[in-house]
Amino acid sequence: MTALTMESFSYVSDLVRRESAIVLEAGKEYLVESRLGPVSRSAGLGDVNELVATLRSRPNATLAKAVVEALTTNETSFFRDAEPFNALRTTVLPELARTRPTRSIRVWSAACSSGQESYSIAMTIRDTPEVAGFRTEIVGTDLSEEMVERSRAGRYSQLEVNRGLPATTLVKNFTRAGAHWQIAPDLAAMTSFRTLNLMRPFVGLGRLDIVFVRNVLIYFDVPTKADILRRIRQTMAPDGFLFLGAAETPMGVDDGWERMSVGRQAIYRPAR
Numbered sequence: 001m002t003a004l005t006m007e008s009f010s011y012v013s014d015l016v017r018r019e020s021a022i023v024l025e026a027g028k029e030y031l032v033e034s035r036l037g038p039v040s041r042s043a044g045l046g047d048v049n050e051l052v053a054t055l056r057s058r059p060n061a062t063l064a065k066a067v068v069e070a071l072t073t074n075e076t077s078f079f080r081d082a083e084p085f086n087a088l089r090t091t092v093l094p095e096l097a098r099t100r101p102t103r104s105i106r107v108w109s110a111a112c113s114s115g116q117e118s119y120s121i122a123m124t125i126r127d128t129p130e131v132a133g134f135r136t137e138i139v140g141t142d143l144s145e146e147m148v149e150r151s152r153a154g155r156y157s158q159l160e161v162n163r164g165l166p167a168t169t170l171v172k173n174f175t176r177a178g179a180h181w182q183i184a185p186d187l188a189a190m191t192s193f194r195t196l197n198l199m200r201p202f203v204g205l206g207r208l209d210i211v212f213v214r215n216v217l218i219y220f221d222v223p224t225k226a227d228i229l230r231r232i233r234q235t236m237a238p239d240g241f242l243f244l245g246a247a248e249t250p251m252g253v254d255d256g257w258e259r260m261s262v263g264r265q266a267i268y269r270p271a272r
Contacts, residue, residue: 004033008052012036012067015055019068020143021199022219035070042066069144074215076113078164079120084214084243087262088121089128092241096209097130099239104135108205108235110213112140115151115193116164117212122187123173139205141196151193154183198228208236215245222253229254233270242268 012032013024024032033048040051043063055064079085096105105125109118118140125136142148161170161181174181196202198216211232217225229250232242242257243265244250250257250268257268 002047002049004029004048008049011052011056012048012071015064016068016071019064019199020072020197021221021224022072023221024071032071036067039063039066039070069146072143074111074113076116078116078161080117080164080214081246083246083263083265084212085120085124087265087267088124088210088243091262092210092267093125093128094130097134100134100209102135103133105131105137105209106206107136107138107210108208108212109138109140110196110198110211111216112142112151112193113144113147114156114160115140115147115154115191116156116160117214118151118191118193119154119173119183119187120164121210121212122190123169126187126190136190138191140191140193142193143195143197145195148193148195151191154188155180156183157181199224202231202235205235208240210241210243211236212243214243215248217244217248225250226254230256233257236270238270238272240270244268 009024009029009032016022016024036048036051040046040048043051043054043066045051045054051063051067054060055067093105107121107125109121112118118138121138122136125131125134125138140148140151142151155177156174157180161174165173170181173184173187175184176182213228213232217228220228233254233256236242242250249259249266251259256271258271260267260269
């Protein structure tokens with residue numbers, strides 16, 4: 001296998017940026033090679049350079065999509081970072097319980113990967129007494145159809161459930177399914193999953209009370225971040241709550257937000 005050429009890297013970078021707005025900077029060549037090696041082999045091609053040559057000479061939408069999805073699948077785990085879910089339980093949900101006479105909560109878990117975040121939100125809501133009996137809808141979205149299908153399946157390996165789930169939480173929320181663990185039916189009923197590209201219009205999301213878009217904006221340039229944040233505000237209830245990753249903030253990017261702190265967790269609300 002020959003090393004990835006700069007020409008091939010530039011082609012892949014341009015493709016990924018055009019389709020997903022994610023910026024692959026110089027120094028990410030190793031990531032491109034490791035992620036696209038399996039795509040090349042599945043297509044019967046020798047290496048990533050041959051994959052790029054094939055896409056150049058014979059444009060193939062399915063193959064191009066596989067390239068983009070391989071490079072936009074991110075790290076995830078159950079209750080990742082813990083603090084957002086503590087803030088959700090102690091502050092956000094009790095506040096919504098006071099201000100939602102309809103007794104309903106709608107949540108968007110964006111770039112949800114294989115669904116662990118969406119199901120962590122579902123567990124938190126179900127186990128928060130203040131919103132007991134509320135009608136809850138959690139919509140998980142991801143660019144990758146493969147990740148959406150995995151999320152819908154709600155089936156995880158022992159390694160995956162070991163990351164973030166104590167034994168008592170695991171047995172409460174999952175049942176053993178051979179070598180895997182299956183999400184409980186009541187949690188599955190709270191969630192739905194579909195593909196969505198953050199660069200495209202947010203069609204069909206409806207009005208949202210809570211939005212999780214964590215550890216996603218760091219991959220975009222500032223104009224793209226500003227555009228996404230503006231469109232998120234347009235989907236949210238005026239008193240809704242936005243959760244971002246620890247290294248992300250709308251401050252200095254989109255001035256339509258107010259910051260509040262819950263312990264070590266920053267949460268953002270549409271400016272009033």
